[in-house]
Amino acid sequence: MIKKFFIGFWITSFVVVLGINWLKYDRLQNPEISLPQPQITVGSITDTAENDAQFLSAEEATERFNDFTGLPQFTQISTEDVVYHTTTAGLEVKGYLAMPEGDGPFPGIVMIHEWWGLNDQVRGMARDYAAQGYAVLAVDMYDGDSAATPEEARILATRVSGLPEPALDNLKDAVAYLKQAETIDGDRVASLGWCFGGGWSYEVAKNNLGVKASVIYYGRFNPEDDLEIMKTNIQGHFGADDQSIPVDDVKAFQAKLATLNGEHQVFIYENAGHAFANEDSDAYQEASAQAAWERTLEFLSSNL
Numbered sequence: 001m002i003k004k005f006f007i008g009f010w011i012t013s014f015v016v017v018l019g020i021n022w023l024k025y026d027r028l029q030n031p032e033i034s035l036p037q038p039q040i041t042v043g044s045i046t047d048t049a050e051n052d053a054q055f056l057s058a059e060e061a062t063e064r065f066n067d068f069t070g071l072p073q074f075t076q077i078s079t080e081d082v083v084y085h086t087t088t089a090g091l092e093v094k095g096y097l098a099m100p101e102g103d104g105p106f107p108g109i110v111m112i113h114e115w116w117g118l119n120d121q122v123r124g125m126a127r128d129y130a131a132q133g134y135a136v137l138a139v140d141m142y143d144g145d146s147a148a149t150p151e152e153a154r155i156l157a158t159r160v161s162g163l164p165e166p167a168l169d170n171l172k173d174a175v176a177y178l179k180q181a182e183t184i185d186g187d188r189v190a191s192l193g194w195c196f197g198g199g200w201s202y203e204v205a206k207n208n209l210g211v212k213a214s215v216i217y218y219g220r221f222n223p224e225d226d227l228e229i230m231k232t233n234i235q236g237h238f239g240a241d242d243q244s245i246p247v248d249d250v251k252a253f254q255a256k257l258a259t260l261n262g263e264h265q266v267f268i269y270e271n272a273g274h275a276f277a278n279e280d281s282d283a284y285q286e287a288s289a290q291a292a293w294e295r296t297l298e299f300l301s302s303n304l
Contacts, residue, residue, distance in 0.1 A: 077098055077101060077130040077131055078101060079097065079099070080097050082094060082137070084173055084174055085177075091144075093140050093144070095138055097138075098123075098130035098135075100133050100135070102183075105184055105185040106133060107190070108179075108186075108189040108190070109129055109134045109190050109191070109300070110137055110139060110174045110189065110191045110211065111136050111197070112141065112197030112201055113139070114275070115147065115156065115195055116147050116153050117156065118146065123138060129192075135181070167200065168203065168209070171200065189211045189212065191204040191209075191211045194217040194277065195217070195274070198218055199216075199221065201216050204232070205232035206225060208232065212233065213232060213303035214235070216235070216237065218274050218277075221236075223249060230260065233264055234265070235295070235299045238266070239272035239273045239274060239288070240271065250268055253266060276292075277289040
């Protein structure tokens, strides 16, 4: 039985090899005979390798891939700590710079942290926005300090709020840093912040610090402020259940902005409280956070 198996195996192998060699010989003797070409499919375009197939450029392929997957446009980013401000006492203040890879010039964002300080959560957000094509400078309003408890955060935030001029100087230098960078388009700079940082993003707009747009996530404002000379477009995101910023005040702010020049937006999210967009917070509301993220990207894109 085994002997018959091996005899059959060798006969079959001989026939296969003979057939392959005959095909090769026939191909050489008759070059006009061509084997079927593999099919190439790009998007909805199908063609053979020897015809004029329509190929996507690297940029178009990346764009289509990102549109399909929802992934960021810039998957490669660089980050570093940079000195962007010096206090009157001579202390150098470092921020976290997240940049898309490439020559630019890119639009810029001055990112302002919550009352916890410049922590890993904010650094992560800086990278997220850099992946969308923005040069992001996450500032440090606490001169290197950060908070681990609400009590510590309240002390740090109160210290800054009690001395607004040094805080505004910090933010002025942040804007100037982005405007002067070679790979950043100085005419396309925005501010963005959450909570404590949202309030200071409002101050950037109110004080005309040189940004085209300011995004405010549940940050404090004063609907009685005189904003007639403000040159910045504002977008605000607030939770209807926020106990620290009454929704009636948000509606008054919304009405005030509607009387001003520019294109301003205020969104109120039902069943959302303070810090609804912070994934590290117990107050995080995924649906509201996602809606706010998409609206923010659209607002920044249209203004920058």
